Amino acid sequence: MAPFRRRLVAAVSLASAFALAASACASGSGSSDSAGPTTVTFWSMPYWIGQDSKVKALVEEFNASQGKVKVELTLLEWKDGRDKIKQAVAAGKGPDVWLMNNGLDLDYLKSGALAPLDKLGYTAADTDRFLPLAKVNTYDGKTYGVPLSFDVGVLLYRTDILQQYGFSAPPRTWDELKSTAAAITTKSAAAGKKVNGLQFKGMDDHLNAINSVWESFLCQAGGSLTSPDFKTSTQNTEAGRTAMDYMKSFYADKISPTGTSALNGFISGDIAMFPFNQSVIANIKLGGAKTEGKWAVAPMPAGPKSGCSMVGGQSLVAGAAGKNLAGAGAFMRWLASPERSAQYMEYYGIFPYDLSKVDPAVKATVDGKAKADPNWNAIFEQLGRNTPDLLLQDRHAFQARWDAQKANIVAGVNGQAPVDKALKTIDEAVGQALGKE
CATH class of the missing domain: 3.40.190.10 (Periplasmic binding protein-like II)
Incomplete structure (x- = not known):
């Protein structure tokens, strides 16, 4: 099981490090060959509980599904993965996209290290499809994290x-x-x-x-x-x-x-x-x-x-200083899409979208999974009792x-x-x- 969130106070503040990284065009991630796809780096812990290889398989599926963006995965361990990401971002060497807990990290938010979703190709209609609990990923009126699932x-x-x-x-x-x-x-x-x-x-x-x-x-x-x-x-x-x-x-x-x-x-x-x-x-x-x-x-x-x-739960975020925000956004939209989020129900991640606002085929998939396991009734009842506060x-x-x-x-x-x-x-x-x- 994925353990809980840990944070490390970096030797260099995220705010000053982010300013340095932005001026230097980040760490060189998001580079592309004029004749080939653009590259997006993704650092993640194995959030698919019980099957560590699933994240790698999903990245491979995304890469095979199109030719414009190639995602390079670095799979970290839960025991220190969040710390490694924070250290890398503070040093100006962080990934383009990474896994973060729902609610996000205030240090990243205050430093301006995260790209708001409207800079990643998300529209108001896109974010309106999320459950109201997605407010946990907002800061100063903007949304910075795309929920994969809720706990x-x-x-x-x-x-x-x-x-x-x-x-x-x-x-x-x-x-x-x-x-x-x-x-x-x-x-x-x-x-x-x-x-x-x-x-x-x-x-x-x-x-x-x-x-x-x-x-x-x-x-x-x-x-x-x-x-x-x-x-x-x-x-x-x-x-x-x-x-x-x-x-x-x-x-x-x-x-x-x-x-x-x-x-x-x-x-x-x-x-x-x-x-x-x-x-x-x-x-x-x-x-x-x-x-x-x-x-x-x-x-x-x-x-x-x-x-x-x-x-609780997990989200995807992108670095504001990345060279290829469009490519990062395209990958995030795929990995955190309703279609993929319905799959996350296999490890009992709560579907983060309003069912009335997704494709009927996705709704049918979610309804089918819920009907097949009566435990979902209790989970959804509990979901309805909670707020982002x-x-x-x-x-x-x-x-x-x-x-x-x-x-x-x-x-x-x-x-x-x-x-x-x-x-x-x-x-x-x-x-x-x-x-x-």
């Missing part, structure tokens, strides 16, 4: 385990989530083989995941990451304390374990439920016989204020927030630190970073 937080649950302990349907509220998880943990332990009712992904070795999980529960408690003007961190609030107290109660009441992988435990049958983004389904399916026919997806159980959840907040002081949350949410939830102190520490660290923007 939303959902509840993954083992149907076999819930049925074994008397539950015919997944929980729909925070109270039901806790009582269901508690019953499974208690009854299974009494029967001699303990199954933990719930685990929060990120309370294990994949600590970055706790950020997205936390965002869902904070949202459901009515909280926000920042003030509306993005200048103040707002987690040490009543909503923040409500969310963290609730999550902490699973460990204080011995319902959830510490240090256990939510995904691995779910596949092995040692964890009954966990909340995370829907694209993790691709990883669950890799469990084969251990999971086949034994699990399902539900919308997030609603909290005291709402049933919203995190929003938290992701637009999250781009501000992103790295400081994710680092602070990764340490302090885990400490607050598992009882290593008082809830108030954990939230205060997050606000202090994020507040300092916000003050420097």
